[in-house]
Amino acid sequence: MSQAPVGTATGTWTPRPGAAPLVRQVLAQARMESRLLLRNGEQVLLAVVIPVVVLLGGVVGADRVGLDFSRPTVDVLTPGVLALAVMSTSFTSLAIATGFERRYGVLKRLGASPLPRSGLLAGKVLALLAVETLQVVVIGAVALPLGWSPATSATAVGGLVLALVLGTAAFAGLGLLMAGALRAEATLAAANLVYLLLLVGGAVVLPLSAYGGAGGLVQWLPSAALGDAVRAALLDARVAVVDVVVLSVWAVVAAVLTARTFKWE
Amino acid sequence: MRYGRTTAVDGLDLDVATGTITAVLGPNGAGKTTTLETCEGYRKPQQGTVRVLGLDPLRQRRDLLPRIGVMLQGGGAWSGVRALEMLRHVASLHAHPLPVDLLADRLGLHECGRTPYRRLSGGQQQRLGLAMALVGRPELVFTDEPTAGMDPAVRRSVWTLLEELRADGVTVVLTTHYLEEAERLADQVHIVDRGRLVASGSPLQLTRGGRVATIRLVVTRPFPPGAPESLRAALGEGVEVRQLDEVSLVVTGPADASTLGRVSRWCEDNDVLPESLTLGQRSLEDVFLELTGREMRA
Numbered sequence: 001m002s003q004a005p006v007g008t009a010t011g012t013w014t015p016r017p018g019a020a021p022l023v024r025q026v027l028a029q030a031r032m033e034s035r036l037l038l039r040n041g042e043q044v045l046l047a048v049v050i051p052v053v054v055l056l057g058g059v060v061g062a063d064r065v066g067l068d069f070s071r072p073t074v075d076v077l078t079p080g081v082l083a084l085a086v087m088s089t090s091f092t093s094l095a096i097a098t099g100f101e102r103r104y105g106v107l108k109r110l111g112a113s114p115l116p117r118s119g120l121l122a123g124k125v126l127a128l129l130a131v132e133t134l135q136v137v138v139i140g141a142v143a144l145p146l147g148w149s150p151a152t153s154a155t156a157v158g159g160l161v162l163a164l165v166l167g168t169a170a171f172a173g174l175g176l177l178m179a180g181a182l183r184a185e186a187t188l189a190a191a192n193l194v195y196l197l198l199l200v201g202g203a204v205v206l207p208l209s210a211y212g213g214a215g216g217l218v219q220w221l222p223s224a225a226l227g228d229a230v231r232a233a234l235l236d237a238r239v240a241v242v243d244v245v246v247l248s249v250w251a252v253v254a255a256v257l258t259a260r261t262f263k264w265e
Numbered sequence: 266m267r268y269g270r271t272t273a274v275d276g277l278d279l280d281v282a283t284g285t286i287t288a289v290l291g292p293n294g295a296g297k298t299t300t301l302e303t304c305e306g307y308r309k310p311q312q313g314t315v316r317v318l319g320l321d322p323l324r325q326r327r328d329l330l331p332r333i334g335v336m337l338q339g340g341g342a343w344s345g346v347r348a349l350e351m352l353r354h355v356a357s358l359h360a361h362p363l364p365v366d367l368l369a370d371r372l373g374l375h376e377c378g379r380t381p382y383r384r385l386s387g388g389q390q391q392r393l394g395l396a397m398a399l400v401g402r403p404e405l406v407f408t409d410e411p412t413a414g415m416d417p418a419v420r421r422s423v424w425t426l427l428e429e430l431r432a433d434g435v436t437v438v439l440t441t442h443y444l445e446e447a448e449r450l451a452d453q454v455h456i457v458d459r460g461r462l463v464a465s466g467s468p469l470q471l472t473r474g475g476r477v478a479t480i481r482l483v484v485t486r487p488f489p490p491g492a493p494e495s496l497r498a499a500l501g502e503g504v505e506v507r508q509l510d511e512v513s514l515v516v517t518g519p520a521d522a523s524t525l526g527r528v529s530r531w532c533e534d535n536d537v538l539p540e541s542l543t544l545g546q547r548s549l550e551d552v553f554l555e556l557t558g559r560e561m562r563a
Contacts, residue, residue: 012367013433015404018360019331028357032346039345105340109397112305112335114358116327265307 019114029115029123034130036097043093046195047135051085052142054205059146069207071235078143078150079230080205083167085135087204087223090128090168092195095175098124099187102179107264128168136164151237159233159240166247167226173254174222180262198223207231222250279455279462286427286437288451290444290549296460297440298338301407304438305335318405331359334403336394338410342382348393349378352400359401368396371426373419387414395423405436412446424450444549448472456553463556471552479551480516480528483540487511492535499531500524512540515554 019025037043055077062073069076101107110120140148150156179187198204201211202223208215218224225246232240281287289297302308303315306322306329315322320329342351349369356362369375372392377385385393391414398406411427412420427437427450441447447454448468456464456471464471493514497506504518518524525544532539 009432010429011433012363013399013402013430013435015332015433015435016361016402017332017404018401020358020360025358028354032350032354036343036345100344104342104344105337106343108307109335109337109341111307112330112333112337113355114331114401 022116022119025115026119026122026126029120030126030130033097033123033127037089037093037127037131038134046088046092047085047131048138050088051081051135051139054084054199055081055139055142055146058205072147072149074143074146074148075150075235076207076231077205078139078148079234080207080227081139081143082136082234083163083204083223083227083230084199085139086132086164086167086226087171087198088195089131089135091171091175092191093131094124094128094172095179095191096184096188098176098179099182099184099191102263102265103184105265111264125168125172128172132164132168150234153237155239156233156237159238160230162239162244163226163229163233163247166244166251167222167229170222170226170247170250170254173251173258176262177254177258180258180264203227220246222247225250279465281436281438281453283436284431284434285452286431286439286450287453287455288447289438289440289455289457290442290447290553291440291457292442294459295457297442297457298409299460300457301409301438301440305333305407306330331401332404334398334401334406336398336406336408336411338413339390339394341394341397342390344381344383346382347379348374348382348385348389351382352393352396355397356400361402362400363402365400368400372396372423388416388419391415392419392423395426399430403435405438406430408437408439410441411439412441412443420446444553448549454549456549456556458553458557464552468549472549478518478544480518480525481513481541481543482516482528482532483513483542484532485512485538485540488514488537489535492537495535496528496531499534500527509554515551517555 020028038047055074058077058081059074062069062077098107107120111117115123175191178190182190198221201218202221203211203215203218204223204227206227208219208224208228211218219228225240225243229240229243229247232238232243279287279289289300291297299308303310304317304322306326309323317329318332322329346354349365352365352368352374356365369378372395374389374392374396377389380389382390382393391411395408395411398408412423415423424446427439430437431452439446439450452467454464454466454468454471455462488508488511493506493508496514496516497504500506500516500518504516504524506514506516508514516524516528525542529539529542531537532542
């Protein structure tokens with residue numbers, strides 16, 4: 001470190017305060033958060049590796065475990081795996097990351113920066129969407145060589161985008177609800193546990209028909225609604241209205257509860 | 266010009282002038298951080314008013330935040346973020362940030378620029394925290410224990426940096442429990458203890474005791490019963506004796522050799538063996554001691 005004479009006015013530090021334009025702040029925050037979301041191994045595992053393994057395992061092993069869909073297996077499973085990927089990022093990764101942001105005082109520090117809370121939230125949403133886009137590309141690149149032929153009409157694409165956006169909103173709300181209330185370690189454990197439970201029993205990868213009589217209850221879970229909505233879009237080029245409503249209700253309820261309970265420190 | 270007026274903690278009332286360094290000095294738990302966080306808008310005062318740069322830190326937070334730099338006592342960065350990546354990020358939230366390289370040079374951050382935050386040493390985290398507070402070219406900087414955990418050489422260079430900030434017109438409010446830091450840097454020192462403001466003034470005003478000096482006596486075995494009274498009687502008028510604990514006491518009175526002589530004679534007469542007997546001008550430490558009856562230890 002250089003030593004300057006004591007108390008010398010250099011003009012270096014002359015105040016010139018000001019906030020960057022909000023859009024620039026939000027984009028900076030989104031870039032930072034998406035980089036961090038993909039920085040460590042567990043998160044890449046959760047975001048990309050597990051969905052790809054589920055897809056490959058499902059396609060290869062479907063016959064052996066007696067799953068028989070009336071449609072090609074890869075066409076049924078790929079939409080579910082896309083839904084799983086969205087859930088892992090917008091729920092599990094977001095909850096864990098936010099829990100530790102609280103713990104390490106990141107939220108507190110950013111709370112003293114020019115970035116408003118709404119900008120912080122917008123940055124998080126953009127970061128989630130960026131990571132999800134990457135996931136869709138990777139999963140698509142694995143599924144297409146396996147013979148995946150999704151519906152590509154405007155309705156199909158619209159239904160897909162609607163499902164992914166509402167699913168992200170619902171799961172991000174639930175993830176923030178958890179992260180804002182529990183300790184970081186508890187969030188880490190609970191977010192992974194809920195992810196596993198929904199993966200197995202939440203009708204996200206497998207359609208509701210695979211759950212027999214329990215499907216009547218399971219269909220109200222956000223995981224089932226998201227999986228179903230993506231399947232409706234990519235299998236049948238259809239917007240699943242009931243699922244869209246279910247996801248919207250989850251999103252609103254989670255957002256209201258989070259706004260009321262979230263503790264920043 | 267008045268920068269801030271807070272009535273926080275337990276009836277704490279202080280003003281900060283533009284372009285000065287103000288130190289809030291006190292032991293741990295005195296309410297320093299609470300005072301700072303009230304000014305930064307993190308806490309809502311139950312009573313009283315706070316104005317920072319003329320703004321209400323809670324209701325006008327969005328107008329205030331771009332103008333102030335905040336250094337927290339710890340944390341404040343993602344555990345996986347690299348040091349300079351974090352600094353660049355905070356810079357990008359400001360309209361006219363300082364060049365990141367300049368701050369990294371001054372605060373020795375190039376040596377750990379690519380190190381993840383969780384692997385930085387305590388001192389490196391502190392320097393990064395200070396850099397994050399300065400990068401937006403603030404008018405007013407709040408720093409909570411800015412040099413805690415730094416080695417002496419780095420601490421002195423941070424002091425130099427804070428003096429340069431003042432010379433360039435930046436107002437600095439810092440908390441510290443290092444007396445030396447307050448004595449060297451601050452234009453105004455506010456001593457707080459248990460949430461109350463116990464004294465305010467420049468270091469010179471606070472330590473200028475006229476001809477009054479302090480004699481500190483530490484003994485090897487506990488004092489006999491009634492020692493302070495007997496010593497006071499031996500010393501006569503105008504002298505105050507305060508027992509600190511069973512082996513140390515402080516005499517405040519005229520700064521002359523006869524007082525010192527009488528203290529040592531009293532030791533001889535009372536079969537008390539001094540471990541140390543020191544005479545000194547009042548330091549901020551003595552001021553603190555006199556005001557609170559407690560040692561200023563972290």
